[in-house]
Amino acid sequence: KQEVTQIPAALSVPEGENLVLNCSFTDSAIYNLQWFRQDPGKGLTSLLLIQSSQREQTSGRLNASLDKSSGRSTLYIAASQPGDSATYLCAVKSRGSTLGRLYFGRGTQLTVWP
Amino acid sequence: KAGVTQTPRYLIKTRGQQVTLSCSPISGHRSVSWYQQTPGQGLQFLFEYFSETQRNKGNFPGRFSGRQFSNSRSEMNVSTLELGDSALYLCASRYTLKSPLHFGNGTRLTVT
Numbered sequence: 001k002q003e004v005t006q007i008p009a010a011l012s013v014p015e016g017e018n019l020v021l022n023c024s025f026t027d028s029a030i031y032n033l034q035w036f037r038q039d040p041g042k043g044l045t046s047l048l049l050i051q052s053s054q055r056e057q058t059s060g061r062l063n064a065s066l067d068k069s070s071g072r073s074t075l076y077i078a079a080s081q082p083g084d085s086a087t088y089l090c091a092v093k094s095r096g097s098t099l100g101r102l103y104f105g106r107g108t109q110l111t112v113w114p
Numbered sequence: 115k116a117g118v119t120q121t122p123r124y125l126i127k128t129r130g131q132q133v134t135l136s137c138s139p140i141s142g143h144r145s146v147s148w149y150q151q152t153p154g155q156g157l158q159f160l161f162e163y164f165s166e167t168q169r170n171k172g173n174f175p176g177r178f179s180g181r182q183f184s185n186s187r188s189e190m191n192v193s194t195l196e197l198g199d200s201a202l203y204l205c206a207s208r209y210t211l212k213s214p215l216h217f218g219n220g221t222r223l224t225v226t
Binding site: 032 | 118120145147149156157159162164169170172204206211212213214215216217218219220222
């Protein structure tokens with residue numbers, strides 16, 4: 001069974017810092033990996049999707065990398081802003097019979113203070 | 115393009131009752147998935163539907179069921195509610211298997 005772990009569980013930084021959020025997964029037979037952001041009481045907003053054949057994806061100040069062989073992904077946030085405060089979730093879509101299902105980490109709760 | 119729409123946003127029910135939650139996917143998306151989110155367990159997969167057929171099911175009791183209609187809209191039903199069913203229920207849709215999953219804002223269910 002796929003297990004996804006995110007480190008750290010919480011992070012509090014001043015505005016302007018560059019951040020790295022980590023995600024690891026136990027089964028490298030993945031189809032893709034997706035990073036989400038969740039604001040309190042809201043649903044999930046998709047940030048980046050990396051297919052298993054890709055190494056990284058970029059969107060604005062966000063960059064996500066994938067090392068399938070070591071079972072790791074990182075989300076890099078450049079020049080953080082208070083509006084980036086949210087919980088960031090990593091989710092993996094595994095190959096095999098549970099193809100459509102995503103396995104989620106518990107998230108990293110990020111606070112960026114002015 | 116409208117996003118994934120879930121109704122209602124909030125529900126309060128009593129133990130033993132049943133509840134139906136509704137989800138309208140993004141136009142053109144034929145796959146709809148349901149997830150349960152709780153502080154203790156995080157996000158857990160309930161089931162996925164594609165073209166009115168259940169494709170995957172998570173490890174939840176038979177009290178949790180769902181269906182998908184020909185217009186891709188989906189409903190989830192929970193019967194004989196228990197206190198532990200209190201959670202945020204999230205619906206998501208996608209266009210193809212390679213596409214990103216898009217989530218709605220969820221239905222917050224409280225069981226008293």
